[in-house]
Amino acid sequence: MTDPVQDTAHLGHVEVYTDRFDESLDFFTRVYGLKISGRDGDSAYLRAWDDYEFHTLKLTRHHTTGVGHIGYRVVSPEALDRRVKAIEASGYKTHGWVDGDAGHGRAFRFEDPFGHVFELYWDTVKYDPPADDRPALKNMASRYHAQGVSPRRLDHLNLLASDVTEFRDFMVTCLGSRVTEQIRLDNGRLGGCWFTVNNKTYDLACTEEHGRGDGRLHHITYATDQREDILRAADIFLENGVHIETGPHKHAIQGTFFLYVWEPAGNRVELANAGARLILDPDWETVTWTEAERKRGQAWGLKTIETFHTHGTPPAD
Amino acid sequence: MTDPVQDTAHLGHVEVYTDRFDESLDFFTRVYGLKISGRDGDSAYLRAWDDYEFHTLKLTRHHTTGVGHIGYRVVSPEALDRRVKAIEASGYKTHGWVDGDAGHGRAFRFEDPFGHVFELYWDTVKYDPPADDRPALKNMASRYHAQGVSPRRLDHLNLLASDVTEFRDFMVTCLGSRVTEQIRLDNGRLGGCWFTVNNKTYDLACTEEHGRGDGRLHHITYATDQREDILRAADIFLENGVHIETGPHKHAIQGTFFLYVWEPAGNRVELANAGARLILDPDWETVTWTEAERKRGQAWGLKTIETFHTHGTPPAD
Amino acid sequence: MTDPVQDTAHLGHVEVYTDRFDESLDFFTRVYGLKISGRDGDSAYLRAWDDYEFHTLKLTRHHTTGVGHIGYRVVSPEALDRRVKAIEASGYKTHGWVDGDAGHGRAFRFEDPFGHVFELYWDTVKYDPPADDRPALKNMASRYHAQGVSPRRLDHLNLLASDVTEFRDFMVTCLGSRVTEQIRLDNGRLGGCWFTVNNKTYDLACTEEHGRGDGRLHHITYATDQREDILRAADIFLENGVHIETGPHKHAIQGTFFLYVWEPAGNRVELANAGARLILDPDWETVTWTEAERKRGQAWGLKTIETFHTHGTPPAD
Amino acid sequence: MTDPVQDTAHLGHVEVYTDRFDESLDFFTRVYGLKISGRDGDSAYLRAWDDYEFHTLKLTRHHTTGVGHIGYRVVSPEALDRRVKAIEASGYKTHGWVDGDAGHGRAFRFEDPFGHVFELYWDTVKYDPPADDRPALKNMASRYHAQGVSPRRLDHLNLLASDVTEFRDFMVTCLGSRVTEQIRLDNGRLGGCWFTVNNKTYDLACTEEHGRGDGRLHHITYATDQREDILRAADIFLENGVHIETGPHKHAIQGTFFLYVWEPAGNRVELANAGARLILDPDWETVTWTEAERKRGQAWGLKTIETFHTHGTPPAD
Structure with a gap:
């Protein structure tokens, strides 16, 4: 084992495309319980109440759905330099430096072999709550507003790739991720991989694309403090006519209690x-x-339902 | 900001002294719900069901109570070298290398200015469950045995020091800890400091010694998955005649839900x-x-009770 | 044992006086999470989302605070006749028949020796949700709106009386209540009594008046489905600047998990x-x-705080 | 509406047959967490920690599985007389008076049209805990022993009948049960009925027999205090190799959170x-x-799995 240098700090934000912007925004704020930090152009910047950065979800009006880009924050300016050198040396497609979105400074963009766009950044905008969003306890990023589900923070996302092994190499090379769990299919291929850059059990998962299309999103996830918050969320979704796909239940992989x-x-x-x-x-x-x-x-025997294997965004052609 | 190098991985184990060994062992296993990995001489080696190492609690028969030593695992052999050099250069008292306990390889021991003994180690013994302790899900360190409280893993400990600022310097210098929260008293002294070497909010706290004596322990803590586990634990303690000091309630500092x-x-x-x-x-x-x-x-207004400020182990002279 | 005839079905509603009507109404709806069924004159009619009647809380603008009257529903018209006869025969003060409030039909009013006004009624107005308050599941009284705390239903109230034994006799005679638990003080007096007319462990408690004044209210209570709802409520109260008096904790008496x-x-x-x-x-x-x-x-050792013994509404002179 | 007289107090106990007595007893005590009150002949008498009677489950060694008999306690000796008269007048098959089991006095036995045997009794043996089973809080029936799942009390059972309407008439006539919820199939038949004799939402359910055989049991149920207890139970079942059929999830009917x-x-x-x-x-x-x-x-969209419609005990021929 070589001496590890942990350059990447954590998943910072995900840009999600929607072709029903107003309804999606209503869902994410009123029902799911994120807060709006700001808006510009075709995007709204959202965060959970204890996310420390300006935003963790950039919701963008688009002609289709799926993921726009994925941002990871690094641990220092030097770490950013090291990562950029490693990425440039790797031969993966790069987009180069971009000015940051509303929520952070300049970022280096690059792409996995399946068309998902990543960026790394150091300079960020920490969320500074206005008076009416100031928490009762000063160690919280903002007020616990108890609107809808109100998860605490961004947790992870799940991407689809036609070759999970290839995706794994990309994550290890470009982000320095560790693989905490994986599925090895009988045909020898990897069926899924769970990655982390820190002490979380995973911050990104990749599962095999069973539909068609590139750069698709399987899901994005926020973390709640308790399992009870998720049971309660199921009732909130039910009352608001939200399509509950599966759960609540416990994953065998990673042991996570989930609701989709x-x-x-x-x-x-x-x-x-x-x-x-x-x-x-x-x-x-x-x-x-x-x-x-x-x-x-x-974990407790629930069978995975069909759409979980086939549904991704944008829809397969 | 300098480029951070995170050498220390996590709090590994704590040695706790007891002058009522049999009763303490019964408490920690039957009531609190840790498991015994092994015994030697005057010690029993205990772990929570998802602790990945051989032990996280070394319970030792002694003429008094309190903490024997505190072990942190580092991230690599090179990190161990770096840490030892930093400690030796620091002027803090060192004990040098010791053979590890049953649960790990050689360790470097050193001491804070208040008499608490620390050690750093890399080589460890990962717990390899025998057939009857094998978990249903292979990503768990051992079987969830549901005995007594059954917390998931070691969380942190709290030491007492007559000068918290001095203790803080020790932690930053020797372990490379970050200070996530602290109390600044009106007299300018630090009343308490919360440290971490990873993404946990804290793995060690130090609060001001209000009694007499050196090297005292305030408390040691294991983590449960849910707050409900702690409410349920309160009933288990009640039925087993365990002295409940305070809680369940939520700390303002760190926002932790607690029971002592x-x-x-x-x-x-x-x-x-x-x-x-x-x-x-x-x-x-x-x-x-x-x-x-x-x-x-x-957090919710509970006043800190008197013994919480005065009781430590061993008892003040 | 005589053959029991259970005439009284359940606690139906409580009228609470407030000298800060707008703030109280904001608290009970936005923070505590009751819904408004209607308003008239100086009153708002409120209910929890699964209360089946038009209202369980009548909040009334008044020059002072405390309880206006307490309504119990009986099991049948015949039961109402039986109760009225028993009350009239008992010698307790009666107010006679009144037209019901917005939420129910005619009611028979009477008074305990300490000035609390009770009423019994059979005819009621069951809540019929309009389209936007219709629940997803037809066995619920209305939509789970997840606003603020959102308790499920009215649970009980606690009155103060200078002679609890005398109050107990009143409850047994007039309502046919059973005494499920009680406190016997060293001086021989009853310190408190917990009453029920059904399978609930209690629907009304009476504790000894330690201040001055007649007809005072100690507290009114709604029930949540889970203890976690109460822990979550504590955070909601904290963020909304509500005075948390004591809890969350578990009562020794009745074993109820509580927050005041x-x-x-x-x-x-x-x-x-x-x-x-x-x-x-x-x-x-x-x-x-x-x-x-x-x-x-x-239950878990929390000491009862001073105001719990002294604070009632209206305030003692 | 006629003036209701509630004669039947509550479901008292269920006798369950097993052709694997030792394994069933181990399951119900060590894993499910009931306690043994006594044994005689081929039976063990079990109760949950807060069941107030000597037993709520009589587990009997038998050549097959399913339900032996179902006991309900009445509210008074007079109520027992009234019920027996009503049953005798009804024309349903009666077995007459039997000496009670270990846990209660004489009982009147009768049978529904599908072969399930019921009994009504008044005299009972209230559980009087020995010193080592005495609870910390005197309002509990016995010590909270925290063994396995440890539910609080017997809740209900579910029987199968080829004609649910006929079964419903039996329950209303013989027990004075109320029907709180029911399923009306497109063919006009009742698919299921949920009954109660008190304030519980149901103490017995009957669903349509889709297999063959008479007098079959669908399931028996104990109540936990919190939903979290059920999530935790799922892990206990998983680690103990117990077949988890479906759940945890929330029933649309009655809104109960369940695990089978x-x-x-x-x-x-x-x-x-x-x-x-x-x-x-x-x-x-x-x-x-x-x-x-x-x-x-x-409630949250889980589809009912096939065995839930077909599996009953004893197995269909």
């Missing part, structure tokens, strides 16, 4: 609770699940 | 749940609480 | 969760607590 | 949490669900 819904434009959105589970072990060995093990269903 | 009890020998033991709260921000700015703010009590 | 706050006019309001606890036993023997037992504090 | 498993002999066993939901309304109108509504699945 589709926001009005069709993007899959998850709520998740990991309990107190973290990957503290610096030489954690990847847990590999076989196809047979996966067929047992989720 | 005294194990049979008098060492204070906590259960804590942080929800989904993590410190992901690489340049997190220390949150400083004033004395006036602390006087408001805990 | 003061609404803006000073009336004490509780949230409670009884878990799955019911009194199903038809010849349940009253549980009697001694003064020594009460001094141990609440 | 099969004990080692194949009898279906449920855990349920109703939150704070009660039927307090004395003239509650039966909620009728259509076949179309039922096809939407459970």
